[in-house]
Amino acid sequence: MQYSDEELVERCGAGDEESFRMLVERYQDRVYHIVYGIVGHKGEAEDLSQEVFLRVYRFLHCFKGKSRFYTWLYRLTVNVCLSAKRKRKNEPGKILSLANPSKHDDDPGEMELADESLSPLKVLQNREMAETIKFAINSLSEVLKSTFVLREFEELTYEELARVFRCSRGTIKSRLSRAREQLRRKIEPYLNGVV
């Protein structure tokens, strides 16, 4: 049986561990993708995604159902990422970013572009382009990046984004416009080959 988010949340509140598992499995990929988009490191993305769900487990009783569950979850996700970033800034010698992907086996630091074409040249071009995009996204400020990632990866509407970031729709509009403009300028030289 397919339960809605709200039903699962209610069952979790009643202490049903199975509902919590279903909730995690429903959102784990999306949360991970967002976290990876913001922090840019696979190992850390795993750790922070788990931290997000640990917080969900701890604070689910605070969710009153006034908004959709996923906006609450995404808000939690963004908060976890931003506070991790802040902590990392204060730790010298531990600077990881999309621009400096880890060489660890577990984390090849590659984000490939989905393409049906399998020619080696195309794959190489795609990887290069993916690296360029990663670099460009990573160069955005934390707030612009998280707004952009939620819009592009999760396709949240401006209204939903405003609820996640607790700001006005106009602020979201302006953030996305600035983020896109900065990205466009950064990858402009590479855009000619893209149709």
Place this chain on the structure above:
Amino acid sequence: MSCKKWKKKLSSYLDNEVSYRERLKIEKHLKSCPACFNEFKQLERVHRLVQSIQPEKPRPGFYERLSERLSQEKLTLREKLVGWRYSWQLSFPRVGKIAVAISAVMLLSVSFYIWRSSISYEVNIKVFEEEYLRSQQMNSFVGELALPVFFEIK
């Protein structure tokens, strides 16, 4: 409107987050302004590229690893509770526990006594007046009779 202002609207136009009237205005401007049109096409390409990035997925067994962390957290909580009980046992041996219990009973008794004694007695003026007038009419002192009436326990 200057091109700078139009360009600011391109992002929300791309996301289809503009009103119908605004959409028409933007489209009209894009038809007449090659610079803005070119910029819009570039934004479209950026959007398409970002959209084509394959979503990252966590390694298999994500829930199992999370579950492990959760059980560790629960264990920590249990350890804290057990630790509290342990410290209670350590700091209060058997004789000490009896002393604590006696003190608690004494404290409760004293509190109850203080509470009872704080109950006030008030003079019922109306009843007193009636009795006084009646005694005046009878031209006699009826203090003994009036006393239990005008002191009323609240």
